[in-house]
Amino acid sequence: MGLFDKFKQGLQKSRSALASRLTNLFGGRKLDESIFEEMEEAFISSDMGVETAMELVESIRTRARKRRIEQADQLPDVMIEAMVEMLNIEGGEMNLQPDGPTLVLVVGVNGAGKTTSIGKLAQYYKSQGKKVLLAAGDTFRAAAIEQLVAWGDRVGVDVVRHSQGADPAAVVFDAIQAGRSRNVDIILCDTAGRLQNKTHLMAELAKIHKVAAREMPGAPHEVLLVLDGTTGQNGMNQAKVFKEVVDVTGIVITKLDGTAKGGIVFPIVHEQQIPVKWVGLGESVDDLQPFDATAFAEAICRP
Amino acid sequence: MLESLSNSLQSALSRLRGKGRLSEADVQAAMREVRLALLAADVNVKVVRDFVDRVRERAVGQDVQKSLTPGQQVVKIVYEELTELMGGEQARIQMAAKPPTVVMLVGLQGAGKTTAIAKLGLAFRQHQHRPLLVAADVYRPAAIDQLHVLGKQVDIPVFDMGTDANPVDIVRQGMLEAERQGADVVLVDTAGRLHIDESLMDELDEMKRVIQPHEILLVVDAMTGQDAVHVAETFHQRLGVTGVILTKLDGDARGGAALTVRAVTGCPIKYVGLGEKIEPLEPFHPDRLASRILGMGDVLSLIERAQERIDLDKAKEMEARMRSSSFTLNDFQEMFRQVRNLGPLDQVMKMIPGMNKIKGIENVDLNDKRFIRMDAIISSMTKAEREDPSIMNASRRRRIANGSGTTVRDVNQLLNQFEQTREMMKKMTGMGKRLNRKGAMGALKAMGGLGGLPGLKDLPQIPGGEGAFSGGSEGVGGKSRHHRSKKKRK
Known part of the structure; x- marks a missing residue:
């Protein structure tokens, strides 16, 4: 199964929800204002947010006018184009260091799927022949360390760990030392889930970032914000605050195999200029895939 | 929130x-x-x-x-x-006529089920029940460990059969275990699942058939977006959900999911989870939340908390001393210890009407750690110093700073705050008499002392409840008073 198919299959549910609405919308109708209104509502119910939905509809309207589209079923092509343009921004590739370890810091609110995403990322890079090391930086939540260790066992990579309640920055420090001496390619650092309005927890995160930067010039090379695909408009606050504190370089959007559409990535990419890098499409180990804007938009638009 | x-x-x-x-x-x-x-x-x-x-x-x-x-x-x-x-009246848990009462928690991955179950256990124990937690999440790595750790923290027994057992067998055995232990409430943690995952939903269905739960609570993340509709609808259709627990409400999510879920399923929200500390889940009061959303504060919840958590005798004693202006550093320490009992400061502040009207309030860092530091400073003083801070000289200040792991500047700051608070107390005693019908209101008064906190002191005075918006008390406030009289103490 090709990458594209996998993507499509995983997004099937998201697709059927929005796409079936759009198909109903388009089926043999002439293009008129009511179609754009319904399109806007469909976008809003994909969590895109009112402003972005209006902007996207406007851009689709302009394109449709330019091409003199008159039938509604010609719209999907234009929609895909508009969506892809919004989603494709600079820096969508993972910034991997050719020599020496690449440090990836994984952050996010509680329950977004950080630990699981790390397990899947480890699997992805290991299958590409990279040597991976995990750092159990969630020293707060009960049994979070055990959860990461279980992933380490499953995938077959080492885990650097301290005990619960330890300083997460110290875990990252140790992981960097261990990563260097063991000649690791990629270090994936887990962190405790934190709501972005908890000032002291965000300060702790800033410290982890600082320690990493001090111990390894240029690190962390990637800061991935894990975002639950079912998240609503609060996702914007998450992206904004996490970006301010630890300079997020990419989004991992998870749980898109449900009925959630993940429309929240549109305003995040558009307004915060943070590219989406990974998509979580299911429960099995290899279900985390690199993000592909065209496939994402197509899966949403094509009936 | x-x-x-x-x-x-x-x-x-x-x-x-x-x-x-x-x-x-x-x-x-x-x-x-x-x-x-x-x-x-x-x-x-x-x-x-x-x-x-x-x-x-x-x-x-x-x-x-x-x-x-x-x-x-x-x-x-x-x-x-x-x-x-949001459901009108507050909805309570249905207790079984013949114990044990069985409660099953279901929901998507990462909604916060395992944390919620520990907090729910604590809420039951607070009301003199003997809960048993059953760990039936065999899929997520270390989910059972997590429940064990939490169970130990709150001192509530946890039953599990490892990850190789079938969840249906686990709950069956769990029920027998509850009987053996004499537990009167059984709380079942289930694995997170997508609502469209048929085989896992079948499994829940089977568990439901076997243990006949009195409550099936759907755990919903307050940050959920538009998809909350599908999730709630599907779980409700498959299982007949009886109520909702809304988690992570301490974030800055706007919580529209709460409104949606209730509206589409008709299931009331029964509890809300606020914060990562394992504290009892709070019962959900639609009227109070509505009033909080419209910026009218939530004094009722604050008073209830104060009644639950503040030592009345101590508060009265302290109050007497404030009046007689023999307010010492000992009292000061006691005062903020009591305030801390009310819960995280940022939550407390939001319950006070008009607080959100104060400019710059969102920038005030309400870190509870500062209290811990202040506590340490006072604890490092001698008895004589606490009774009479005027004897404080440079050498004493240095010693206190060393003893408490702070700096002389911190010590000076604390002493200034103490002075300010004492001044304010003197001014407030006059108006305190009026406010102070209810003993617990003393706690609210003590909140006035927060003006002495660093960062807060530049802010204007907190406007009184009626100032939140003019005339509000005749229309809307009157309604909430009515609610209060209806549901006194349990």
């Missing part, structure tokens, strides 16, 4: 408030803003449409137009409809 929804709704309605006459255009414009505010808060598109229609219909009605303060009436309508949307 929910302040952004509250802010945007308030600004939508503020223009109406003072108006003596309402034109249709006024109402139309306000309703458009209400619609946007609710959509931005993740309330479902359809629910928003219905809500706005209902409010508009009532707002242009005769009664409103004839009243002297039509603007105020519209605010009242919004408040009432919001309360209604």
